[in-house]
Amino acid sequence: MTARVPERPARPRPVRLALALVLLVALPVVPGIVATGSPAARIPGESLVVLLLLAVTPWRRLRIGLASAFAVFVVVAIAVAGIDRGFRIVLGNRFDPLDWPLIGSALGVASDSIGAASVAVLVAVLAVVALAAGVALAWAALHVDAVIRRARRARTALTAVTAGWVTIALVGSVLAIPEPVTAAASTDTIGSAFSRASAALHARAAMAHTLARDAFAAVPGSELLTALRGKDVVFAFVESYGRVAVEGTSFSAGVRATLREGEAALSAHGYAAQSAWLTSPTFGAGSWLAHATLHTGVWIDAPAVYDTVVESTRFTLSDAFRRAGWSTIADVPSNVKAWPVGTTFYHYDTLLGADDVGYRGPVFGYGRIPDQYTWKHFADTVLAGPHAPVMAEIDLVSSHAPWAPLPQLVPWAQATDSTVYDPQPAQSEPAAKVWQDARTVQRFYGQSIQYSLGAMFSFLENVDDPNLVVIALGDHQPATIVSGEDAGHDVPISIIARDPAVMRAVEGWHWTPGMRPTDASPVWRMDAFRDRFLTAFAPVG
Known part of the structure; x- marks a missing residue:
């Protein structure tokens, strides 16, 4: 039973x-x-x-x-x-x-x-x-x-x-x-x-009026950027390079040391530099908003505003250089997909993404390609030998979150040998371990900025181009885990050149000599840069 x-x-x-x-x-x-x-x-x-x-x-x-x-x-x-x-x-x-x-x-x-x-x-x-x-x-x-x-x-x-x-x-x-x-x-x-x-939609609708007002849109190429004729001009965005990197934090001392050493090396190679602050429209992320703000002279602080601007005919810095006769290039090593805005809005002649530069080495977190490789490839393929004047935007991504694993600087001659980077990820702590502790995240952030700046200095020291002008700047502050609360939106910007005439053209800016801005340095909104830059190197009217 x-x-x-x-x-x-x-x-x-x-x-x-x-x-x-x-x-x-x-x-x-x-x-x-x-x-x-x-x-x-x-x-x-x-x-x-x-x-x-x-x-x-x-x-x-x-x-x-x-x-x-x-x-x-x-x-x-x-x-x-x-x-x-x-x-x-x-x-x-x-x-x-x-x-x-x-x-x-x-x-x-x-x-x-x-x-x-x-x-x-x-x-x-x-x-x-x-x-x-x-x-x-x-x-x-x-x-x-x-x-x-x-x-x-x-x-x-x-x-x-x-x-x-x-x-x-x-x-x-x-x-x-x-x-x-x-x-x-x-x-x-x-x-x-x-x-x-x-x-946001209301702001987007009101943007049409702002976009329509542009003193430079109708300026002929013969009157644009006349003080930079013959120069190779590079706008280098250093990812997450914010004010906290150079002052008032546990990691800023290391970054300042890198800036001092780089400044001394630049001086030995005949370069001068001046620096200031720009207030970015974004914080912690949204690099493309900062890039577009610098290029257009329009405050772009949200994707909806960005969409409106890039669908317009707003005159950009790349447009100005192209109209004035420069060959224009966007070198964006983080791009793994097509970037139609690069041609439809910025009108670059050449777009370089992750698959266009021959890198076959390991991936370093978000920064798939080490910044030093990016600089060396640019020097070898764009600046080497006789060439027409070049205007380039280079986006440096080794200092992008999660800031691990970190690449290391290598001898300049080896920087485009992908195999030299093979052992480096294993020599760095993995991101999953780094992000277990906020102080460790901050330390790795500081080291990533030191690497990115060091890669730029190695480029400037090894490329013999008397007509080279580099505008190096941050896009935004790092995330709150690094910046802390109420850190503000300021980022450093420096203009670097050998030709004294370049520095004379920007005397009226009253920037601070050297690679590190101070508390006394001017602070501009990032959307003010385009007009002041175009005015300094070819005044309107």
């Missing part, structure tokens, strides 16, 4: 009801907790609203739809709050839904830091958690609604709680109570995000 298996007792209804109530109270206020870091208990207005709607809805399918929509709304609010919190921590600003391209960039950097597989697992886990939270919240709303429908006292309690919520909310608003009992955190989060998106 087969023994009878006892049936599992059903979970008591009070326990299920209690669980449902906890979910309805806890999940909708999570966005507020994420935003403020405060776990203060509050009564969420969204849960009361959905319960009232369910109570007056006679059709079951519609009730299921309402509960599901409520759950999706809350889960989306939690996700937006989490992303916004991340933006504030890393980038120092609020998340605008129109800034979604930055999320992809962040995932790319995370992949370089902890590995693509780890990022994929993390994203999958978050997706499962979000789905589970949504299902649980929809169930909770329907379960509580079912209880309310069966018990008159429950309907009375819902009415009383709702009336109390409204009363307390009104009193709290009038008295400006700092920690109110009532909350609408999910609604506030979504509403705030939409408000920021609306403001």
